[in-house]
Amino acid sequence: MVxxxxxxxxxxxxxxxxxxxxxxxxxxxxxxxxxxxxxxPLEQDLFTSRLPPFWMAGAEPGYWLGTDSxxxxxxSRIIHGARVALIVALIAGTATMLIGATLxxxxxxxxxxxxxVISRLIDIWMAFPPVLFAILLIAVLGTGLTSVIIAIVVIxxxxxxxxxxxxxMAQGAMDYVASAxxxxxxxxxxxxxxxxxxxxxxxxxxxxxxxGIAVIVEAIxxxxxxxxxxxxxxxxxxxxxxxxxLHRSWWVLVFPLIALFLTVLSFSQLGEGLKDRFDPxxx
Amino acid sequence: xLARRIxxxxxxxxxxxxxxxxxxxxxxxxxxxxxxAMMLPPGATPADIERLNALYGFDRSILAQYFIWLGGVVxxxxxxxxxxxxxxxxLVLGRLPATLELAIMALVIAVVIGGFLALTGTRLRxxxxxxxxxxxxxxxxxxxxxxxGLVLILLFGVLWPVFNISGRISPHLVQEFHTRFFLFExxxxxxxxxxxxxxxxxxxxxxxxxxxxxxxxxxLLKQSLKETMHLDYVTLARTKGYGExxxxxxxxxxxxxxxxxxxxxxxxxFLIGGTVIIERLFSYEGLxxxxxxxxxxxxxxxxxxxxxxxxxxxTVINLIVxxxxxxxxxxxxxx
Numbered sequence: 001m002v003x004x005x006x007x008x009x010x011x012x013x014x015x016x017x018x019x020x021x022x023x024x025x026x027x028x029x030x031x032x033x034x035x036x037x038x039x040x041p042l043e044q045d046l047f048t049s050r051l052p053p054f055w056m057a058g059a060e061p062g063y064w065l066g067t068d069s070x071x072x073x074x075x076s077r078i079i080h081g082a083r084v085a086l087i088v089a090l091i092a093g094t095a096t097m098l099i100g101a102t103l104x105x106x107x108x109x110x111x112x113x114x115x116x117v118i119s120r121l122i123d124i125w126m127a128f129p130p131v132l133f134a135i136l137l138i139a140v141l142g143t144g145l146t147s148v149i150i151a152i153v154v155i156x157x158x159x160x161x162x163x164x165x166x167x168x169m170a171q172g173a174m175d176y177v178a179s180a181x182x183x184x185x186x187x188x189x190x191x192x193x194x195x196x197x198x199x200x201x202x203x204x205x206x207x208x209x210x211x212g213i214a215v216i217v218e219a220i221x222x223x224x225x226x227x228x229x230x231x232x233x234x235x236x237x238x239x240x241x242x243x244x245x246l247h248r249s250w251w252v253l254v255f256p257l258i259a260l261f262l263t264v265l266s267f268s269q270l271g272e273g274l275k276d277r278f279d280p281x282x283x
Numbered sequence: 284x285l286a287r288r289i290x291x292x293x294x295x296x297x298x299x300x301x302x303x304x305x306x307x308x309x310x311x312x313x314x315x316x317x318x319x320a321m322m323l324p325p326g327a328t329p330a331d332i333e334r335l336n337a338l339y340g341f342d343r344s345i346l347a348q349y350f351i352w353l354g355g356v357v358x359x360x361x362x363x364x365x366x367x368x369x370x371x372x373x374l375v376l377g378r379l380p381a382t383l384e385l386a387i388m389a390l391v392i393a394v395v396i397g398g399f400l401a402l403t404g405t406r407l408r409x410x411x412x413x414x415x416x417x418x419x420x421x422x423x424x425x426x427x428x429x430x431x432g433l434v435l436i437l438l439f440g441v442l443w444p445v446f447n448i449s450g451r452i453s454p455h456l457v458q459e460f461h462t463r464f465f466l467f468e469x470x471x472x473x474x475x476x477x478x479x480x481x482x483x484x485x486x487x488x489x490x491x492x493x494x495x496x497x498x499x500x501x502x503l504l505k506q507s508l509k510e511t512m513h514l515d516y517v518t519l520a521r522t523k524g525y526g527e528x529x530x531x532x533x534x535x536x537x538x539x540x541x542x543x544x545x546x547x548x549x550x551x552x553f554l555i556g557g558t559v560i561i562e563r564l565f566s567y568e569g570l571x572x573x574x575x576x577x578x579x580x581x582x583x584x585x586x587x588x589x590x591x592x593x594x595x596x597x598t599v600i601n602l603i604v605x606x607x608x609x610x611x612x613x614x615x616x617x618x
Contacts, residue, residue: 123295124302126601127594129556132574136590139578140310216427220560223429224575239433243564246441257433261426268425 016273019266026263030082037076038062041233045071050249066251068241074252077233078259084145084227084234085263088218089211092152096214097207099153100160105199107161108168109191118161125158134217138226145228148221152214159213160206167199205275212267219260235260288609296602303594304356308349311587356591362584366577371588375570379592380463381451382562382569386555388466388485389492393554394547396493397500404501405508405531416501423498428557432491432564439487447484449566456480488565492557496550503546507539514538541611548604552597 029036039062049071051063059066065074107118134151141147171177172195180190221227222236235256242253336342343351355362361371404416423431440448447453452465459477462468466485469477511517512535520534521527559571566572570589577585 120295120298120302123299124306126552127299127303127597128306128590129552129559129593129597131556131559132571132590132593135559135575135578136310136586139581139583139586212425213427216429220429223560224563224579226575226578243433243436246436250437250441253433254437257430257437261430264427264430265422265425272421272425 015269019269019273022262022266023270026082026259027086029079030086033079033083037073037079038064039073039076041072041076041080042231043072047071050245052249053251053255065255066249068238068249068252069245072233074238074255077238078235078256080233081235081238081256082259084222084232085215085218085260087145088149088152089214089267092149092156092214092218093207093211095149095153096156096210097160097203100157101164101199101203101206103157104161104164105168105191105196108165109172109195110187111169111172115165118165122158122161125155128155130155130217131220134221135224135226138221143226143228148218148227151221152217155217156210156213159210160203163202163206164199167202168195171195171198201274205271208267208271208274212264212271215260215267216264285609289606292602292605292609296598299598300595303591303598304353305349307587307590307594308352311583312348312352361588361591364577364582364585366580366582366585371584374573374585375588375592377463378568378570378573380467381465381567382555382558382571384464384466385485385489385562385567385569386492386551386558388489389554390496390547390551392489393493393496393500396497397504400497400501401504401508402531402536404505405512405535406527408509416505420498420501423494424502426495428491428495429560429564431494432488432561435487435491436564446487448487449484451481451484451568452477453480453484484565484567488561488567491564492554492561496547496554499546499550500543504539504543507542508535511535511539545604545608548600548607551604552600555593555596555600 045067048060048063048067049069051060051067051071052058053066053074054061054064056066063073063075065078067073068077103118107115133155137151137154138147141150168191177190177194180194185193218227218234219236219239222234223240225237225240227234227236238256239253239260242250242256246253359372361375363369364371364374367374400416400420404413407413436448439446456477459474460468466478466481469475469481508531512531514535517530517534520530525534558569559574561567562569562571563575570592574586574589576582577589
């Protein structure tokens with residue numbers, strides 16, 4: 001009997017290519033934004049306000065995805081918004097990984113009082129709703145891209161720390177670590193040369209997932225107007241504007257939403273795909 | 284043994300709460316330059332500043348300040364809102380029922396949908412339907428509630444506008460209530476007109492919150508069910524001539540459900556965390572929406588109160604789930 005379930009799954013082998021493709025496209029759009037965006041994303045023109053996308057009646061050539069209430073080109077704002085999204089994904093994702101994975105490694109391998117302190121910290125952090133914690137930090141730090149990145153790192157390091165701690169603990173109990181100890185290697189050396197390489201695939205998967213989370217957190221913060229200044233194009237800011245004028249110009253909300261949706265989905269599918277590849281049980 | 288476990292757990296909870304208070308204190312009072320300036324309403328006189336300085340001990344050491352602050356918080360003194368000049372505790376408790384009702388409604392929806400998916404997937408295991416359920420669950424999990432909320436707004440607020448996508452209730456009905464638990468009260472008083480209006484507002488935000496949890500429940504419960512289906516006693520029931528539906532629901536489910544129950548407990552705190560942005564998205568008048576307004580108005584005492592209430596709620600839920608797990612799990616009970 002053919003397992004029909006397996007066929008549905010196998011067709012999704014495509015997902016790595018699709019999600020990777022979208023992210024490459026996005027990165028190119030972000031890099032080349034000033035050259036490929038058809039308009040200046042900040043340029044207001046009340047004569048071209050609320051133009052619909054190209055296939056609808058009343059559309060103007062050159063404004064493919066329509067314009068918002070101030071006459072700004074939606075496509076150009078999405079392309080420029082990709083810059084903020086990807087900057088936050090890269091910087092916040094990497095910084096979160098460095099801090100979280102380091103603490104997780106130390107807690108999981110050295111155990112003892114270091115583990116106790118780090119685990120208690122994780123417990124304390126888990127008592128805060130992430131979005132609320134983020135806006136609390138923004139309230140204190142002030143708005144701006146740096147604050148957004150700091151907030152993400154401060155909140156999300158526990159994601160890495162928890163998983164890496166458990167992995168390092170499992171690796172630390174294995175024979176190869178014991179033989180390295182017998183061979184007289186120093187503990188720091190064992191942690192970096194023996195444990196870390198084995199935990200690295202997990203860290204890679206987490207990093208991909210974290211980038212997706214960073215993009216969504218930035219979008220949420222710019223949605224509530226607590227990210228960068230509200231004139232600068234961000235997907236979250238566009239969605240917030242679209243939400244208020246939903247019945248008059250739905251496209252202001254729908255197109256940035258699609259961009260955000262695809263990006264978050266791509267990061268998480270990439271992470272899941274990597275997990276399948278690296279997970280020896282599944283392979 | 285059991286008593287010692289519970290005692291240890293209570294102690295770690297206390298340590299966690301103490302840690303929470305330190306984090307909140309550090310973020311709110313130490314990081315910003317001048318805490319007094321943030322607590323004062325505009326147009327405060329020098330005498331007011333003097334009075335506040337003495338009250339909060341700002342002329343004393345930071346440790347002394349912390350204990351003065353903690354003493355107040357423990358007694359329920361969360362300070363006064365800058366925006367409304369009312370005590371923070373009252374404001375926060377006034378909004379808490381709205382958020383709790385939303386979270387519990389979402390939990391119920393998640394259990395119903397997740398349970399249905401798991402049972403259907405088990406019944407039709409090995410077919411394309413099960414594959415579709417797996418893929419759908421995977422999608423539902425990788426998209427955060429913020430995006431689900433927006434999708435629901437587009438679908439049921441614009442394309443097919445059958446639900447309200449703003450607010451908790453139609454404004455003219457608010458005066459009908461005696462308590463803040465609108466939904467609960469409407470059911471108890473058998474006022475189904477009010478109940479219907481509340482549901483029209485609540486269903487979409489609750490569904491958005493429920494989707495990821497429903498997917499997790501669907502995945503885990505289906506997995507446990509499929510494992511249980513191979514056990515001897517299930518085979519025995521089958522040989523007795525019971526139909527597949529009976530075997531799944533009456534026999535397998537009872538043994539497969541424990542891991543899912545534990546998971547629901549843990550995931551419930553994540554769901555509550557999601558209310559913050561979902562309330563904003565649907566203009567639902569709960570705690571999360573209030574928190575975002577408070578940040579925009581730089582009303583630090585109010586934010587502090589909301590953060591503490593949420594942290595308390597999370598810690599207590601985690602404690603209850605752990606306790607239940609300890610008591611229910613026979614291996615730990617006799618261990």
